[in-house]
Amino acid sequence: MARLLIYLLLMAKGILYLIPVPISPDGRHSLSGDAIRISAGLDYYIAERAKTARRWLRYLHADIDFTKIEVEEIGKGEVDPDFLLQPLINGRDAGLVSEAGCPGVADPGALIVARAHQLLIKVVPLVGPSSILLALMASGFSGQNFQFHGYLPINSGELKQRLRYLDQQVRRDGGTHIFMDTPYRSVKTYEMILKTLPDDSHLALASDLTGESEFVASRSIAHWKRGELPPIDGKPVIFLLGQSGG
Amino acid sequence: MARLLIYLLLMAKGILYLIPVPISPDGRHSLSGDAIRISAGLDYYIAERAKTARRWLRYLHADIDFTKIEVEEIGKGEVDPDFLLQPLINGRDAGLVSEAGCPGVADPGALIVARAHQLLIKVVPLVGPSSILLALMASGFSGQNFQFHGYLPINSGELKQRLRYLDQQVRRDGGTHIFMDTPYRSVKTYEMILKTLPDDSHLALASDLTGESEFVASRSIAHWKRGELPPIDGKPVIFLLGQSGG
Numbered sequence: 001m002a003r004l005l006i007y008l009l010l011m012a013k014g015i016l017y018l019i020p021v022p023i024s025p026d027g028r029h030s031l032s033g034d035a036i037r038i039s040a041g042l043d044y045y046i047a048e049r050a051k052t053a054r055r056w057l058r059y060l061h062a063d064i065d066f067t068k069i070e071v072e073e074i075g076k077g078e079v080d081p082d083f084l085l086q087p088l089i090n091g092r093d094a095g096l097v098s099e100a101g102c103p104g105v106a107d108p109g110a111l112i113v114a115r116a117h118q119l120l121i122k123v124v125p126l127v128g129p130s131s132i133l134l135a136l137m138a139s140g141f142s143g144q145n146f147q148f149h150g151y152l153p154i155n156s157g158e159l160k161q162r163l164r165y166l167d168q169q170v171r172r173d174g175g176t177h178i179f180m181d182t183p184y185r186s187v188k189t190y191e192m193i194l195k196t197l198p199d200d201s202h203l204a205l206a207s208d209l210t211g212e213s214e215f216v217a218s219r220s221i222a223h224w225k226r227g228e229l230p231p232i233d234g235k236p237v238i239f240l241l242g243q244s245g246g
Numbered sequence: 247m248a249r250l251l252i253y254l255l256l257m258a259k260g261i262l263y264l265i266p267v268p269i270s271p272d273g274r275h276s277l278s279g280d281a282i283r284i285s286a287g288l289d290y291y292i293a294e295r296a297k298t299a300r301r302w303l304r305y306l307h308a309d310i311d312f313t314k315i316e317v318e319e320i321g322k323g324e325v326d327p328d329f330l331l332q333p334l335i336n337g338r339d340a341g342l343v344s345e346a347g348c349p350g351v352a353d354p355g356a357l358i359v360a361r362a363h364q365l366l367i368k369v370v371p372l373v374g375p376s377s378i379l380l381a382l383m384a385s386g387f388s389g390q391n392f393q394f395h396g397y398l399p400i401n402s403g404e405l406k407q408r409l410r411y412l413d414q415q416v417r418r419d420g421g422t423h424i425f426m427d428t429p430y431r432s433v434k435t436y437e438m439i440l441k442t443l444p445d446d447s448h449l450a451l452a453s454d455l456t457g458e459s460e461f462v463a464s465r466s467i468a469h470w471k472r473g474e475l476p477p478i479d480g481k482p483v484i485f486l487l488g489q490s491g492g
Contacts, residue, residue: 018383029279030373034456037275105382105389114386114491117450117464125384127276127375127456136351137264138371140360143351147393204363210280210373218363245360 014088016116017042018109019095020102020128021056024211028059032127036060044094045071046084046112053097074108081115088121102130106150131209131238132178138216139176139204141242146176154185156192163196166241170201176242186237187229193239197221204240207232218244260334262362263288264355265341266348266374267302270457274305278373282306290340291317292330292358299343320354327361334367348376352396377455377484378424384462385422385450387488392422400431402438409442412487416447422488432483433475439485443467450486453478464490 019039022030040061047053050071057064072084088094096103096112103109104125116123132148149166153159166177181189186207193203204218215231218240224230265285268276286307293299296317303310318330334340342349342358349355350371362369378394395412399405412423427435432453439449450464461477464486470476 029283032278032373032375033275102379102383102389104384104386105379107389110386110389111491112386113384114464117386117490123384123386123462123464124460125380125455125462127278127373127380129278129373130376130379133348133351133376133379134371134373137348138350138359138369140350140356140358140363140369143348143353143356143394144396145394148389148391150390209371214370216369216371218360218369244363245357 012091013119013121014091014093015122015124016085016088016113017093017095018103018113018123018125019097020126020130021097021100022210023101023129023131024208026212027129027210030129030210031060035126035128038126039095042093042095043069044087044092045069045097046074046094047071047097048074048099048107048109052099056097074112076108081112084112085116085119085121088116089119102128105130105132129210131180131206134209135204135206135216135238135240136176136178138206138218139240139242140218140244141176141202141204141240142174143176145173146178146242149177149179151181152179152189159189159192160196163193167197167201170241170243174243176240178238178240180236180238183234183236186232186235189239190230190232190237194221194225197241199225202242202244204242205230205232206238206240207235209238220244258337259365259367260337260339261368261370262331262334262359263339263341264349264359264369264371265343266372266376267343267346268456269347269375269377270454272458273375273456276375276456277306281372281374284372285341288339288341289315290333290338291315291343292320292340293317293343294320294345294353294355298345302343320358322354327358328365330358331362331365331367334362335365348374351376351378375456377426377452380455381450381452381462381484381486382422382424384452385464385486385488386490387422387448387450387464387486388420389422391419392424392488395423395425397427398425398435405435405438406442409439413443413447416487416489420489422486424484424486426482426484429480429482432478432481435485436476436478436483440467440471443487445471448488448490450488451476451478452484452486453481455484466490
């Protein structure tokens with residue numbers, strides 16, 4: 001009986017679909033069939049920025065009619081999640097979209113998802129591109145044990161210390177450590193890694209994944225030192241430290 | 247000049263495409279358009295198990311002709327990666343597939359990817375389902391800082407100690423900790439989590455993602471304790487500990 005009541009309660013509410021968007025301007029085919037089909041049927045979106053969301057929706061569904069679609073912005077914490085989720089309480093489905101890639105991974109969408117769970121709204125994640133996951137697959141490093149750190153410290157001394165610590169971790173348990181950097185700092189971070197880590201450590205780099213200028217390479221520090229600067233200047237980059245071969 | 251030579255060297259070789267496969271029997275539409283289109287054009291596959299690979303290929307490409315397609319097995323380390331990669335050295339493209347989900351993440355494919363990088367073979371990761379990433383998106387926990395641990399210890403004492411340690415980590419830095427368990431141990435692990443963690447800690451569960459019986463929920467330990475056993479018995483489960491709302 002209790003189970004039936006919970007079931008009816010869930011059924012009456014809308015579903016919160018987590019809709020990924022491409023991570024490169026030409027990444028249309030990097031979305032799953034499910035994400036494209038389900039987003040075509042939605043008329044309510046919750047987005048980090050409405051402008052970006054509308055641009056992607058038009059790119060994915062050429063014949064979309066924006067007079068029939070509502071897009072609400074999450075903002076930087078000033079918008080009450082309950083206001084955004086009210087339509088779902090009333091039975092309407094919604095799509096949560098991020099600025100790029102998968103909502104809820106390194107974006108403010110997690111707040112909305114968390115509140116949806118509290119309100120017993122059903123959450124359905126859909127498949128799309130994640131630069132973190134694609135970089136991990138392509139690195140040849142361990143996927144049994146990995147950690148994503150976001151951005152490392154900017155300060156040179158702290159960065160060096162952190163890189164040494166992560167290198168020790170890799171040598172101790174073979175796990176993979178993933179971090180990212182902004183376009184204007186990527187070369188500086190790359191050079192600091194080459195200066196700081198021992199020659200036999202391994203570094204993988206990935207940028208513009210799923211895009212036309214996609215770059216992925218995984219080498220020992222000694223090998224990176226012998227080569228030219230990889231094509232990462234002015235691009236956001238995913239860096240990975242790990243043990244080659246998992 | 248050196249750059250041109252490297253370019254020609256890379257061009258002459260085949261590309262190693264990392265092709266995801268569904269993570270549920272009815273997950274055809276969980277793959278990206280790119281993964282389906284590119285896999286349709288390949289005639290050489292490197293797979294964890296040839297039988298599973300052939301089954302997925304037939305499911306994804308109904309008109310596939312297996313007399314024209316070669317599938318080689320990675321095995322458990324006894325097959326020389328150089329033997330598997332020789333066709334790529336000779337200019338043939340290949341698809342690397344796993345038993346389920348994304349190759350290279352928690353499977354022996356990482357060995358092949360690592361060797362491909364050493365041989366300067368281009369590696370292209372394609373988008374598909376990863377239960378780890380989908381569970382993270384759907385948890386409402388932080389995606390700025392997360393760690394995947396694979397399986398936790400089986401021994402009750404060690405498991406308890408580990409859960410307590412991860413809970414302290416969450417309270418210290420707000421990161422998300424992800425681990426998985428096998429179908430026959432999932433309920434036991436769930437019960438141990440409820441017994442070990444404080445009432446105000448948060449646990450998210452995900453099973454059969456992208457499948458017909460998909461289950462995702464994220465609640466406080468107190469809330470889980472009040473409810474019935476979630477439908478995880480006999481199913482592989484992804485467990486997440488984290489701070490609700492990132």
